[in-house]
Amino acid sequence: MVVVFGSINLDLVARVPRIPAPGETIAGRTLATLPGGKGANQALAARHAGAAVAMVGAVGRDGFAPIALANLAAAGVDLARVSVVAAPTGVALVNVDDRGENAITVVPGANAHVRADDVPDALLAPGGTLLMQLEVPVAEVVALAHRAHARGTTVVLNAAPALALPAALLGDLDVLVVNEHEAAACARAWRLPESPTGFVAETSDRFGVAVVLTLGARGALTQVAGEVVRAAPPAVAVVDTTGAGDAFTGALAAALDRGSGLATALAQGVHAGAYACAHAGAQRAAQDTTR
Helix, strand or coil: CCEECCCEEEEEEEECCCCCCCCCCCCCCCHHHHHHHHHHHHHHHHHCCCCCEEEEEEEECCCCCHHHHHHHHHHHCCCEEEEEEECCCCEEEEEEEECCCCCEEEHHHHHHHCHHHHHHHHCCCCCCCECCCCCCCHHHHHHHHHHHHCCCCCCEEECCCCCCHHHHHHHHCEEEEEEHHHHHHHHHCCCCCCCCHHHHHHHHHHCCCCEEEEEECCCCEECCEEEEEECCCCCCCCCCCCCCCHHHHHHHHHHCCCCCCCCHHHHHHHHHHHCCCCCCCCCHHHHHCCC
């Protein structure tokens, strides 16, 4: 089983001709209200990639919560450990331009109340997979990673959004997933090379963690047995890149959970991430991870 400890949001998505500059107001074309949150997106992607999935997170007592959870419930994700708290459901404000690029502002809301203790030991089984991101409190991510690692669970962290990570956390991870922006932030903090191959190799060697670096339209790379492994995406018509990284990470985690090697999981993740770009909305994209 893949246990996802992370955020649940409602995304307010505006289609715009271009991303506005600081201080600029532009007219949007359409507005959509869609389920989102990196945790929920990755849980849905892992589920559609064939994994049994339990979601651990929090929503508010408001009208946004049922919408935010609807796709997860319909897909059969276990929601028994999603708490209802006295804070509004998290919201992401998303601008998507004519090229499919996006700019996102996240307001955590209920996600700030998620706690590591919300995950019972029964879900942290040897051979299982724990998937986390950084849209919930980092201290709770650190605490849960330590518990899961001690119990023999495979711990996968998507270090997004880019934050300063405690170096001690790396020792409790099996797989670290980052994009180029997040890798650069980590490289500066840990005094590592910022080139993709240099960062992957030296982070893996120094911390003993498998590093997966996504490269957008250029696919992704990792290191296996000291050798750099790359996966290239199929050609797709880009509609919206929102959720592509989440589709990648969810599919990667699902592949690892069923026993695939890292190179195979990388290729499946890249495939899922590419097809995610062909659809509008983070969770509509996640439904195409098995194509």
